[in-house]
Amino acid sequence: MTGGPAPGEPLRAYPGIVLAVDRDGRIAWSNQRLDALLEVDLPGQEFVSILHPSSVEKGRRLLEGSGSEAPWELLLTGPDAPRMTTFIAGRDSTHLWLFEDPFAAGRDARFERLTGIHSDLVTAQRQLARERAEVERALDREEQAVAAARAALESRDAVLRVVAHDLRNPVATIATVASMLSTMELTNEQRRRQLEIVRDVSDQMDRLVQDLLDVARTEAGALHLTTRAVPPGELIESTVDLFADRARQEGVALEVAVAPDLPPVAADRDRVLRVLANLVGNALKFGRRGGRVEIRARASAEAVRFAVVDDGPGIEPRHQTRLFTPFWQGEDAREGAGLGLAISHSIVELHGGELWVESAVGEGASFFFTLPVA
Amino acid sequence: MTESLHRSFLETLLSGDRHAAFLEIERVRARGVDLTGIYLEVFEPALCAIGELWQLGEITVADEHVATAITEAAMANLYRDLFAEAAPAGPTLLAACANGEHHQIGLRMVCDMLELDGWETTFVGASAPTGDLVDLVRRRAPDVVALSASMPERLDGIRAVLSAIRNQGGRRPLLVIGGRAVRAAGPDAATALGADLALTNATDASGRLRAALA
Numbered sequence: 001m002t003g004g005p006a007p008g009e010p011l012r013a014y015p016g017i018v019l020a021v022d023r024d025g026r027i028a029w030s031n032q033r034l035d036a037l038l039e040v041d042l043p044g045q046e047f048v049s050i051l052h053p054s055s056v057e058k059g060r061r062l063l064e065g066s067g068s069e070a071p072w073e074l075l076l077t078g079p080d081a082p083r084m085t086t087f088i089a090g091r092d093s094t095h096l097w098l099f100e101d102p103f104a105a106g107r108d109a110r111f112e113r114l115t116g117i118h119s120d121l122v123t124a125q126r127q128l129a130r131e132r133a134e135v136e137r138a139l140d141r142e143e144q145a146v147a148a149a150r151a152a153l154e155s156r157d158a159v160l161r162v163v164a165h166d167l168r169n170p171v172a173t174i175a176t177v178a179s180m181l182s183t184m185e186l187t188n189e190q191r192r193r194q195l196e197i198v199r200d201v202s203d204q205m206d207r208l209v210q211d212l213l214d215v216a217r218t219e220a221g222a223l224h225l226t227t228r229a230v231p232p233g234e235l236i237e238s239t240v241d242l243f244a245d246r247a248r249q250e251g252v253a254l255e256v257a258v259a260p261d262l263p264p265v266a267a268d269r270d271r272v273l274r275v276l277a278n279l280v281g282n283a284l285k286f287g288r289r290g291g292r293v294e295i296r297a298r299a300s301a302e303a304v305r306f307a308v309v310d311d312g313p314g315i316e317p318r319h320q321t322r323l324f325t326p327f328w329q330g331e332d333a334r335e336g337a338g339l340g341l342a343i344s345h346s347i348v349e350l351h352g353g354e355l356w357v358e359s360a361v362g363e364g365a366s367f368f369f370t371l372p373v374a
Numbered sequence: 375m376t377e378s379l380h381r382s383f384l385e386t387l388l389s390g391d392r393h394a395a396f397l398e399i400e401r402v403r404a405r406g407v408d409l410t411g412i413y414l415e416v417f418e419p420a421l422c423a424i425g426e427l428w429q430l431g432e433i434t435v436a437d438e439h440v441a442t443a444i445t446e447a448a449m450a451n452l453y454r455d456l457f458a459e460a461a462p463a464g465p466t467l468l469a470a471c472a473n474g475e476h477h478q479i480g481l482r483m484v485c486d487m488l489e490l491d492g493w494e495t496t497f498v499g500a501s502a503p504t505g506d507l508v509d510l511v512r513r514r515a516p517d518v519v520a521l522s523a524s525m526p527e528r529l530d531g532i533r534a535v536l537s538a539i540r541n542q543g544g545r546r547p548l549l550v551i552g553g554r555a556v557r558a559a560g561p562d563a564a565t566a567l568g569a570d571l572a573l574t575n576a577t578d579a580s581g582r583l584r585a586a587l588a
Contacts, residue, residue: 058429
């Protein structure tokens, strides 16, 4: 297995690996550089047996003389495997000659280093982009906080305007009555009537303060309910008692339609009465003089659905979505702080129910709300 | 569609045309392919194809380096969107290549895809020497430390880092290894090198890491 083609002998001094491979794909001659590296005698070995598996296919192509004219980069097996070696190939009548490119190693190392530097740059870009995104998110959060603070300020201003406006009239009334009582000679009957006025406006102020407190509690999530089983008919009866006189005065027919055998609902009685009072009060306020207001209740799945239906002018669609926003008032609202529907909405939601409106201009308005069965 | 999505990009890599490569990625995105799709259906198959072409002797290592560099630059172009879309607050991962390892692109791709799945990843690449890396792990206290090696001679470096992390006490992160050299080292690589888990491919890396953390 020694010897080989004589023309190889002058190549022993070549500064890299030299191999001659015969037509059968066996190594015929080696300048022994690779033999030393691999610690084997190469002549007689199959050429592809010294290749790393990922380079075997490439080695076959090289032997067949197919494939590109590019330098042949082959991964060799052996002690430091895989080690990449670049060969320049040439052919004579009997052998394929392979010369290691002695400069390739340095060139490849330079490429490797440059790619490494480029990779490090991209890694730095990645980290920068990551931190930039974090800063942007922090800025977004900051802007949202500022917007929320601004909205809170605006809402506080609105509250102050409403409170100032709605307290000024009753306070003025009380002042007037006080000065009348202290300066004028009044009969007992006159005094009683004046004091009744004071009581009415005090009630009005108390309701406003109560509403403001409820809005604040709802916004802080601190409005708590005390629920018990209440028959729906009883809630509606109490509401009718409260409004019967006023309905009669305004010539409105206040009617009731309660389905028979309704189950009791889980309700905070006083708060649900406020919801009904708000809805019926609005129906009387905005409904048609001489018209009709109907309070209904019927079963609906695991709940009871209440409805307050009027035959008034109806509500424009653009207003319907804003009805339940605190302090919102329709253009023709003449009194009130615009809190009733917002509070009613919160109260129903706290019960686990829903409150909504169905209305078309000229066709009256129907407010519905559900309360879960007890 | 998936089959051919990376073809045009591969051609730009083979011709070494950075600009055309960037335009091609923009085109694919304009067709509605999301970032995960770009990674899984364009970058990954194109780079695999580059590797195969080298194995067949169709291209040289120099061509492969150029293709890698262009692909990395194309990724860098996506980073702004990638991190804007990412929703951190998921698990944290610190990724590094073994000291001296220059083949970073695979591990960085895994990190980017984890990022898209809500992970918070820090990729320190190849630049951190062993001591600094261990120190960084102590300071950041990530949920997972991922180390990658593509050349077999880097495995000793990985073993040294893992052992240093294990020995430093405190809450120990999940130790994960990956890369071509780990894959070549066979099924016992994790145990042999002192890791908890070896990930030999990128498919559902996020799911498997989350499962290992749980």
